[in-house]
Amino acid sequence: MGKRKTTPLKDYAPDGHHCSLELKTSKLGMVSFFRDLKQEDLDEIVKRFSATHYREGAEIYYQGDPANYLRVVVDGAVKLLRYTDEGKDVVLDILEPGSYFGSLKLLGSDVYTESAVAQSGCCILSVGLKDFREILQEYPSVGIAILEVSAEKLRSSQEQIKQLTTEPVETRIANILLTLTEKFGENKKEGTLIQLPFSRKDLADMAGTTTESASRVMSNFQKEGIIETGRQWVALKDIKKLRTIIED
């Protein structure tokens, strides 16, 4: 167990030099509802988006704000959450590059029902809803594709409901680790590093439990050699064993 001295996570430079036009275009092309467009159409569409950089922890929008933009993650990770009156946070999703978020309320106006926070330094593309409506008009295939993505989001949300009501904390956490690995995993000498700063509290808010319980589960996982973990980082060492826990 070679003890590390510094976090294995890479630092995101928030200066924006990452986010070239090519990167923007290529990430936009990754969003599944733009995936089928020709390169020239994509080039046209990307012009309507504007890019913004956020530092780790920055609020992109807050629940209750007027919802006038559709956004796409180009680089980094975005956390969607609800702050409750009782002071408990509920993390709804952590988005990887290529995911969209924000508003789809194309008719009338609306207000965000969740908050969006930069989980790492990140680059976000955004488009006003009026512009997006025009895009939909011009490229009808986008409308159909976006429907599918929305349906998929609903599904994963329902899966979460199922897990909350039927699975114990340990299984839920195992599932989260697996999902995060798929989204943000980077292969290193030993195991897969989840390239994303996230704390026990984040994990707890994702699993619908407390920091302490999340911590206990993670300690056990480490004892069993399933993961290696430090402050704000986790690396998966034994995915097979993790899968066993999920399948019970």
Place this chain on the structure above:
Amino acid sequence: MGKRKTTPLKDYAPDGHHCSLELKTSKLGMVSFFRDLKQEDLDEIVKRFSATHYREGAEIYYQGDPANYLRVVVDGAVKLLRYTDEGKDVVLDILEPGSYFGSLKLLGSDVYTESAVAQSGCCILSVGLKDFREILQEYPSVGIAILEVSAEKLRSSQEQIKQLTTEPVETRIANILLTLTEKFGENKKEGTLIQLPFSRKDLADMAGTTTESASRVMSNFQKEGIIETGRQWVALKDIKKLRTIIED
């Protein structure tokens, strides 16, 4: 406390005479994504749908079945649920007339991830996805409207996640009763009858708890005069008090 001798719920005749063409058209017009269409367009669209009747408890589709239809509730109520491996059922939603369900997977093929059961006798319109794709092509406004409905569904699903992780069973049940009243409430001399057969088990599966716990909560609500209840039915007598419980 005048004891009732028969269920106050009305019986749905499963013979289909309810479901006239006018009723179909008017219900289809209630689906928010068809709401803005002209009457003549609606008349055209309704022709592409076919109507089926289901008796209470009948399976409309089962999770894992190939998902080739989009459906609309015309009359009655539909329960969407997931059966888990461990034998626990998770109710995802109970749909009132005017709601859509089924598949939106317009490209490629897919499989249902939940099951749909007729909660009461009901009349369902369905359209094949190929036909629906044509409708979308012909009436682009439908596409935009459906996006909004999907976003709304995602939202209510996220609200459910929030409640499961932050609210105690009593509050969750209070919320469910309120929602069901809004969807299926019928004003009677004393209070609002939820016009829908649903058992303690249904309620428990909606709230993510057990039949026994649901039963206890309902007993208390009745003792406090908030509801009046029998087998498979509930009437709200004191909405204000119920709201108090929700707001804590």
Place this chain on the structure above:
DNA sequence: GCACTAAAATGATATAGATCAAGTTAGTGC
């Protein structure tokens, strides 16, 4: 009205996980 049955209520007990309360340490910055 009476018998029958599935649904609901109730009681006793067990338990996962929350809560409360101190510790420990990883990783940073000097």
Place this chain on the structure above:
DNA sequence: GCACTAACTTGATCTATATCATTTTAGTGC
């Protein structure tokens, strides 16, 4: 290398709710 602090861990207790085991009853059909 050392001190510092937020992140994490660990332990002891408490509690909401599950579980198990019965009993009661609403509503039906005769």
